[in-house]
Amino acid sequence: MEEGFYHYKGFKFNMLFVPPENLDAMSTFEVRADDIFLVTYAKCGTHWACEIINLILTGGDPDKIDRTCMEACLEMSYLKDITDFTSTVPYYKTLEAKTSRRVILTHLPKSLLPPQIFTKKPKVIYVTRNPKDCGVSMYHAFKEIGMPDSDWDGFVDEWTKQDDLLFGGFFTHVLDFWKHRHDSNFLFMKYEDMKKDPRGSIVRFADHLECDLTDEKLKLVVHHSEVNNMKTTYDNIEKNIPGGVFLTKILGKAPFIRKGQIGDWKNHFTVAQNEQFDAVIRENLHATGLVFDFGAFKNTSSHFIKSKIKMKQEHNYKGVKFSMMVPPGNLDAMATFDVRPDDIFLVTYPKCGIHWLFEITNLILTGGDPDKIDRTCMESSLEMAYLKNKTDMTSFEPFYKKLEAKIDRRVIVSHLPESFLPPQVFTKKPKVIYVARNPKDCGVSIYHALKEMDTASGWEEFVEEWTKQEDLTYGGFFTHVLDFWKHRNDSNVLFMKYEDMKKDPRGSIVRFADHLECNLTDEQLKLVVHHSEVNNMKKTYDNIEKNVPGGVFLTRIFGKASYIRKGEIGDWKNHFTVAQNEQFDAKIRENLHGTGLLFDFE
Structure with missing residues (x-):
């Protein structure tokens, strides 16, 4: 086990940002009926989906969004003082003090989520992404914060093995939530569908959250959640909010939003790597009914x-x-x-x-x-x-x-x-x-x-x-x-x-x-x-x-x-x-x- 990492009930975590006591606290975390849980595997569009949800709640006004919900995920600790990297505080405690309605982000696998999610039935939105683009995005994020010990070839080898990954393997994570896709309080969405039909996807989000949007507000949500416009919003956050770079970038370094494309994996995987990973996909998704879109996203212009x-x-x-x-x-x-x-x-x-x-x-x-x-x-x-x-x-x-x-x-x-x-x-x-x-x-x-x-x-x-x-x-x-x-x-x-x-x-x-x-x-x-x-x-x-x-x-x-x-x-x-x-x-x-x-x- 690398220094700074540990295993908790079979899953690998970073000791500094997801300490074991935070995970212990999940079993008693008080869920509210009006909570909104946004669950993703890492680098599957968390911040894009978060922006959409908050824009729906604010009627399309990015300036009214409570940006503190971007500070960390439920299970993580965050920097109370951005100038002191030892000032970590469990984020779940900050969430406990928040008034309703809470938008709660998490990358936790299903078995480690607060049990009350499945009894009090708050709104849950799960967003997944094709595992090739997910892997590429994760590689670039790790690279920008100086985490990977290997180059792309070394990373993709580990990604293909799907052994001992942070938060567990991709397929285990996704398939555990895929089983809940028909639950009344769950909405299961694919990143690729959201890219191809942003307006229709936003309507689905709003309907699930029981939020009525006028045509004008819907247009605003569509506009402000477009990736380039989100980048502009994030630039403004970095410029105008003290410590804003920690709301828009991992550790203030790696942007939460990189390209926002479908098919960038084609610029990274070799033919041999692609053949090997296709075999892993077939092995894990066969007969599950879950199918991903891997085709390159084409901007018509x-x-x-x-x-x-x-x-x-x-x-x-x-x-x-x-x-x-x-x-x-x-x-x-x-x-x-x-x-x-x-x-x-x-x-x-x-x-x-x-x-x-x-x-x-x-x-x-x-x-x-x-x-x-x-x-x-x-x-x-x-x-x-x-x-x-x-x-x-x-x-x-x-x-x-x-x-x-x-x-x-x-x-x-x-x-x-x-x-x-x-x-x-x-x-x-x-x-x-x-x-x-x-x-x-x-x-x-x-x-x-x-x-x-x-x-x-x-x-x-x-x-x-x-x-x-x-x-x-x-x-x-x-x-x-x-x-x-x-x-x-x-x-x-x-x-x-x-x-x-x-x-x-x-x-x-x-x-x-x-x-x-x-x-x-x-x-x-x-x-x-x-x-x-x-x-x-x-x-x-x-x-x-x-x-x-x-x-x-x-x-x-x-x-x-x-x-x-x-x-x-x-x-x-x-x-x-x-x-x-x-x-x-x-x-x-x-x-x-x-x-x-x-x-x-x-």
Whole structure:
């Protein structure tokens, strides 16, 4: 038995958060007839179901919810003082002092629940989830709080065995409550059904709780219990309630709400792991009548985007590979694109900080005011097509034509290799800023962007292609960077490294401003530094998504993959194996030897 864990009547528990005296107290816990018990196996949608129940009770108003019911489960101890991890208090005692009507959360197996549940018959709602997604969600939660001793392969091996798990095995837990699905005070719900028909599921909840909802209140419950809106609510709780992070995250670390999807298990289980777990499912559920839905949840809008914009639909133009979002006609037009002397060209290889660079540049131009930035320049890159109508995924038009119509000083973003840029960049000599990033972190960032767009293979396959540096979109990284490195001493070109910008943001911004011939006061410089800090940029982008129609297309690739992920140096260490790193180091030496270009990798 691992340190800090123990067994109680055959079930495994954590000593700190579910001490044995709490479990002893369940036998005499006083249940009230108007109680609402929400029971789940861990990571099966507890907090989503809790929000729905409380929204029903408050008529759809999240501000009226008693958030103290989120502090812990019935059987757990909670931190009375969030600054003192020894200040644990049994939560059942807090519940005993509460006035009615109590919403009581628990992960306890049926045999350890207060016996009065089965005599006084309060309302009980049991929510289950397909065990593959449940396992994935549990793995990520454990990982974020630093609990698992193993990686995914080690975790899924234990999950498949279903031996000695916290709160007991998944199938035992679920099937014990499945037997009560026809009891008058029980409502047995599946997470997948709730996702596919949220309105109908909420009506079932309300009917079971004997709560009448008007059409308007029902709409409010549906709206506020939508996962993204719940995340917004939780963000507000963290910001506005002292210790709120302990209401929204396990130990203040792992979010209670992660993705809220069906089918994410497909991104984790290998074929062999899936076959093994399917055998366990058949063994446990055969002849029980309980069937789960394992199919991937499809958001119609994102699925439509994917069907219309397949990143694997690529073409070769003069020896360089491009996505069809950079059609040949756009590339042909670069030869005659009219450059203005006061243009500002921001050029990077993909995922080398282009949006951070854009924000800094525009903050300099606006004296540090993010609200004055012309965000239409973020819609696309010079060479790409953009969505003219954000509700019509076929309304693509060349972005260079939109730039041609602009009157004010243009900030032009591009990932084009040097030889593909408009020739007038090198004759009219507008201001050019090129930012390079170490190729390991660049590769990791590209991988995650592709993954969020559902176009990435596994990391192993990706890093193999990235190391080869052959047939990559926009050409190879080293060719792209070195072609601009040759211009580093040109009067109109500023060559910057992402890592230097991270380590000395203020000094880098001063260099930007000097290059652009913009004079900043000390106060304006402070504002630019503040608003271009990554976390503050994320807040700016959140506001854009909330307040600008179609704003998600300004902050995410096709409205999906965020342009800003971590903004860190050295995240590659969490991805490259030692062997992969040795191979890539050889590639770096091969390409950069004798060039004078060096990168900082941590």
